Amino acid sequence: MLRRATALLGRSVLAGRSRSFSTDLPAAQTADPSFVEAWKKVVPTAEPPKTPLAFMKPRPPTPSSIPTKLTVNFVLPYASELSGKEVDMVIIPATTGQMGVLPGHVATIAELKPGVLSVHEGDKATKYFISSGFAFIHANSFADIIAIEAVPLDQIDAASVQKGLAEFTQKLSSATTELEKAEAQIGIDVHSALNSAITS
Template sequence: MNPRPAIPSSIPSKLSVNFFLPYSSQLSAKEVDMVIIPTTTGQMGVLPGHVATIVELKPGVLSVHEGNDVTKYFVSSGFAFARANSLADIIAVEAVPLYQIDPNLVQKGLTEFTQKLSTASTDGEKAEGQIGVDVHQFP
């Protein structure tokens, strides 16, 4: 078993981020100021020196902040690991840069799944409707 990474004596000015998908690497050791992650318990901001944490991702927007530049991705699900040595690993099942998503299609999907959820009669139909609503109802 490998030892834990050393905790720096001072907080670094940047956070090193790795962002992986099953088929590609979106970011590899990218030095950023902050990431905001959609988790099952709410939005979580990760800054340099963040306490070590493991969280489950929920469908939503992942924001990567570099100075005044913010890059946003829609993520479907996955996990994020914040490490005490100012390293964050984000592993998503699927992700798309936000600028590639058509807001009209998102609204159409939300309407369809909201109706499916309201007319669902079985547990399976209710689960399918709720998942569809959750995926289409991101900020």
């Protein structure tokens, strides 16, 4: 029943029209009216589910000139490190290499690897070590950075990093299954990146 309802909703909502995925959302829009109408036809007794539009603040449109500041949202699964913070630049550890993001950056999605995220405001740079995640750079000079784990660089204990690196190296040499090898290799990669971050 649910599978049939989903299929009907998908056909009725998407039939004959294309959807825009722009961040330039109108302020009053909170739900897609055609989706709500289709939902009520198929499941009249239940309230329609909320869409992301119900939880997101509308983003400003892409400006005609490049703004002077980049607006950054930096979130973890359990906390928000930065929310709507206006900065000069961020440098993110993308899987393709270090990536500097300035106001007016082209819209990009980047996968993040273990490394240092630097947030620059004037002469001051705040640095975090992040484990992994994604960065969404929008054309309107907003950057959303979502990390699995992050810690300020000045709070990392060098002795603990060395100990962890030694432990995971030992685990890799004694691993007998592919799963154990993969887990040990991930530990080595993260601790190597941690070591590189605090020694450079």
